[in-house]
Amino acid sequence: MAVSPTKKRILDEASKLFQENGYLAASMRDLAKRVGLQVSSLYSHVGSKEELLQKICFDSARVYLEGMKTIEETDASPSEKVRQLIALHIQIATTDVTSMTIFSDEWRHLSEPYLQEFRIIRRDYERRFGRMLQQGVDAGEFAEMNVTICLLTIFTSLRWLHRWYPEKRGISVKSLETEILRFLFEGLKKH
Amino acid sequence: MAVSPTKKRILDEASKLFQENGYLAASMRDLAKRVGLQVSSLYSHVGSKEELLQKICFDSARVYLEGMKTIEETDASPSEKVRQLIALHIQIATTDVTSMTIFSDEWRHLSEPYLQEFRIIRRDYERRFGRMLQQGVDAGEFAEMNVTICLLTIFTSLRWLHRWYPEKRGISVKSLETEILRFLFEGLKKH
């Protein structure tokens, strides 16, 4: 076992805390209270608050990158791959809010050299997303487009989900997915 | 004159500071340094740090709401109105980064009762955005859709702009606008 049970509990609570309050507003005192330890005891398991953020950031990145890899390895058409990738984002946003929040926002609070390292990973993810879009264009499945702009628009467009979905306004993940995919593929206009 | 020149300087610097560092990471000491005053002197002009946030939040909201009102009052078609509204968001993101950041994110740090009040204003804005989309559907200009989902997707989809655009990768606001509007109206698919 790589991490002790206590360390795992600390990491889990820290994830939730960072996601709910944001990294800056989350204190080690809050964390200790949740875990049921004194603050000082946390430091028997973890070197610093930022070390927690580091671990959580790179774990979140792995969730996205593994999903990406799985999709890349299928031999579906480019547009089908993009469809799956968007579905992946929706799935993460609704079932693993922490990963979504950290990968979208909280990584910014990393300090060097981890910040730099994380940026490289994130840029790699974006590049691979962009490549899929470009392949769709090349295959004649997508309209001509500025790939970077579309990529960032899609990538960002789902960031409301993790705040909105938990209140569940009587809609299933599946129909949410259907509706969002329809919009991103077909656009607003009636064709 | 409603606010003294010094108070205006304080508000302007606070806006920039909150936008650059985020409300939590911005300190009154930083602010004082920028304004060229001692920290304590700030308190001759403003009651507290959060009072600054309050003023800035409701000012940002006004930027969006006034834009919304102007567009609502034209007698353009629903789809043209939506087009203008999206263009408004792009314009604010590229020329008034503070308003965008505050209206998107930093308002969350308000405390009650201002938080509640702000939420109501924001919800009003979303509702009016949604109404325009619905009118487009009713007029047969837009495809059938879940208006709420489309609204939130569009609304959120532009949030990368204010971080990305300043680095200007050799693209004008106008062609940025053209590309984004094409994507949101026509979708990914080649028709």
Next chain:
DNA sequence: GTCTATACGATGATAGAC
């Protein structure tokens, strides 16, 4: 590993002289 006690800096904010 967990505890009590504590160090030490940064924070938002105030008192009172000028």
Next chain:
DNA sequence: GTCTATCATCGTATAGAC
């Protein structure tokens, strides 16, 4: 209105007993 001086509080983190 601005200053110097100061406060109380909270932040992360450490020392050392058990």
